[in-house]
Amino acid sequence: MFNQRGFSLFGIFFLVAVVVVGGTAFYFASRQKSSGKKLVGVTKQSREQCDLKPKPREFSLAPYYSGPLVDAHVHMPIASRIVATVAKQFGFEDMPVLEGELSPQNLFCLFESEGIKQTIGFHMLSKFSPSTGHIEQMAKNYPGKFAHFYLPPPIHELLISPAETEAIITQPQGLFRGIGEISFEKGTFTRASPFDQPFSDLIEIARKHKLVVMIHPAASHQDEIKKLATQFPDVTFLLHGGQEQEWIAGLLASHRNLYYSLDANMTSLYGFERRHDSEPITKEQWLAFIRQNFDKKVQEATSKWKAKIEANPDQYVWGTDRWYGWQFDYEVGGLLEEFARSLVGKLDPAVQQKFAYQNAERLLGQ
């Protein structure tokens, strides 16, 4: 989600300093290995090796959608433990690493158990950890299961230059399907406009290579998003945001190259009280909250979105916005899935599959 909770300027500078020092070693190490590091436990028989059964339902809302899903918004755990440690120390609420419980194989099995046929996954690559080896390996081991996006870290000093970005994300051809999430609510991006450098260059790269651009605009970016959609009619933009960005829904009818994902906001995955702005919500708090409020939250989402989805049925997609380590937990994932299926069940049967997976597939050019 990349929520509002910023980090202090001091934190950013310290983060940059530590990453520069610590990251340099990693940078050279990762550069020497052309295809990145080996990830444990990944084999071709990945599906047969999954022993996760679908989590039984806890609620009984009906009608219930039981078809395929595409999760259109997932922040993938990152490959560099150094970057993860430093990032957490200096402001990111969590930065899980792609290993152990969160190995690609375990993520694959988790999403399989939830009936998710494909996941749009955002991979943060920085100036000091630009290797795509782990992503190439996932693409090879799980063909068609992940649509990989390049996520620029929301700190200008850590960004890969546009020229290098173009080289990285277009080699090998077709590895990346998009650029994003570009969050204008996080880090030093909060002071930027999508028309500033390097964002305009990134959008140009996306246009040239037919990549989707995923943006979390600032609350004040309504004119900028309208202008982007108009100036780049051949670029597909996937947008989302919190309550401050619900104006996006109003732009869909007049701009067919805009898509909007409904995700963490509906499920309060990043908090349900003011205190969660400064104190990240825990797994136990979220599980207790969603279990107490499940029917009410589905009803709330239905009242808010059903008519809007049905009015522009080709431009809404569903996502979870998982990011923190605990958000990839089996119980958490099962409840997010049950929430999605309960909500989809409330929609006109003619639009259920569109929202659940077909729009996401079209967005990805499938």
Ligand SMILES: [Zn+2]
């Ligand atoms: Zn976001």
